[in-house]
Amino acid sequence: MISVILIFLLKFYMFSCGSNCRNLVTCGSCIGYAYETCVWCPAEDHKGYRCQSINFHKENKSWCNEHIYNPGFKSNILQNDTFNSGENGGKVVQYMPQKxxxxVRPGTPVTFKMSYKPAxxxxxxxxxxxxxxxxxxxHKKQLETQGLEIYSELTKLTNNVQLGIGSFVEKPALPFAGPYSNAYSFENHLSLTKNMTLFKNVLTGNLTGSNYDDPEAGLDALMQAMVCQKQIGWRESARRIIVLTTDSTYHSAGDGKFVGAVKPNDMKCHLEDNKYTMSLVLDYPSVSQINKVATEHNFKIIFAAIPDVKIIYEGLAKKIRGAKYVELKEASNLITMIKNEYLELIRSIDINPEVPPHIELLLEPDCRVSGNCIVKHNESININATLKVKSCHESKTPSTVKLGPVALNEKLVISVISDCECDCERNILKTAFNSTKCSRNGTYQCGICKCNENRYGDDCRCEGTSTISVDLDKCKMNSSDTNYCSGRGTCSCGKCLLCYKGFSGDYCQYDDTACPSPGGKLCADRGVCRYGKCECDSKSTGVGCECPIDNNSCFAPHSKEICSGNGKCECGECICLPMESSNRTCSGRFCDSCDEFAEKRCLELENYAECNYLYNKIYCDESYNQTSLTEVKIVTKLDNTLPDHQMAKWCKKQFGNGTALVFKYLYPLSSPNILHVIIQEKLEQPPEVNLFIAIGVPFGVLILIGLLTIIIWKILVDIHDAREYKNFAEKSAAAGFTVPGIVNPVYRAPTVNINNPTFNRQSQ
Structure with missing residues (x-):
């Protein structure tokens, strides 16, 4: 019985696999179907569906008695210049191939290899x-010394170094600078050069500027130094590093309005005679503008500033891609940092792909993530790529894919042609036109007829566009049916050619609106209803396409384990399982709602909470690759007065100075899929020692112990004396002595009385 059921299920599976392809009636649409691999049967005498899935063909070899049409892919390397460091005046090549x-047909993966070797x-x-x-x-002396040492150290790494010098003070207008302060936003003193004598002379020049306020025009100067590439002399293929040295903070966008510079910075070059001419017209650039230009033009920026402004420039460096901060002092490690930045540029590779939306690209290792691809000294790194066209492109022109390192101008340019037309459709013989196989009313191609205007049918014998056939019985699924095409279509030439909208099948018997509708949406809006079943897209599965193929929805925010390691993922949802440690089962959307798991969850969230406490959610979400599944709120004091906070878990991150960051996390009943992190604004301080209690309590305890000791001793002595007296009285009575109270038996009354003359009483 079981074997019969299995055979039935196998046949049903084969049928359903074929049905995804069999609705495609031309060779081009068959091979261009991306959801699964379809093959075309071009045999002249073939009966039935010509387009079937490759799995159906493997199980039914007799389906097509001729070689099926199943194109793969063709790749051709057009340019593959080998690695070259520029010897003998040759072109520098660090990335290959180039073209x-x-x-490729949609849905077919194409693999190829790329290589990178720094010159x-x-x-x-x-x-x-x-x-x-x-x-x-x-700081002038140490800047001069460090400037010369930078050149000396860099020439040990490469003999192709250029150095240049520029300076800045402030926008030359009140209230930032006075009329005689010689202030300016930027001046290029020396364009990039290899002449170190000239560099030394300019470097040892006098500082001439002054201003009134503390912040200065560092961002004005930085923007001009980056965008004025011709004037500064930046080489197109060079690694680029800017060292900004200062002892003060900086003005940013919005501050320019105080001197009348209200126009937003246009991120363009405005140098005349090496001086910035628009400082009183254009506002200071924003930090985001600096980051945009630095990223697009591959600049590495190092902020060398004194310790008093360390926090300011450390925060600025975090908001600019690749920027770093180094402390400006006599024993500064500025030279070491510049050397490390250069080595990092040549010993790692970040790929920035430009890929059209209808093409998917995978890299192994994934060099799109910084730090994933490290290159060893004097060695190359190989990167395996997989390209797949997801659908036929509307335009028949080739699509272009560009792959290349972020800091280099070298790129691999790939021309991708989507194979959405069969050879038999491209190359039609003259004899195929008005073929006898098509009743001389159509073109014979790929085993089928493409009928001329006003003709239809398998062999184009039917005249008109929508004529009722005399052979209606062929359009009935069962002989007992009273309606042809199930009453849902047009019967022509013995076939149901045109089903009404919303119906499909050979006899229009399937209602394409009656498929499962999870959440009230047909096929969950993740597929198409055909032949009475859902044909899901490549990312979904299930009867109603309600289940995602991947497990991404089962990862809690900031967690790297499916269902927090306490369950399994089924149909995009977590099924919680008993924990090995306690045999208890956690609850919640991600199986993390239990006291045993709270400490682990706190450790996963503490760095993210600290980031939000110091900066902002946008920056932290970008740094931790987070999405909208997390909400962050900072409150004055944490308590349980807000709704749902009784379910919250308390967390604490301890810092080295004894303070602690206190926060809670929870999944509210109103939004169980969103993690809420509530952070206390004030850090928890370490407990203070009360000297009075610390000294007084031990001293008081000591006194109390002493008093209790004396009292106990006195009670014990009294008890002992009472026992001794009782024993004495009993022995005296046994010896014949009378013991009248407390009178001593040997006592004798006096015989002579002597009166005290000073005492005014008579003796009695």
């Missing part, structure tokens, strides 16, 4: 952007 051409003595440009305000006199 490819791929012909020796690759050009490096370092621009020294200095604060020339009066307060920098104290």
């Amino acid at each position: 490819m051409e791929i012909l 020796q003595d690759y050009p490096l440009d370092v621009y020294y952007l200095m604060d020339y305000s009066y307060t920098m006199h104290n």
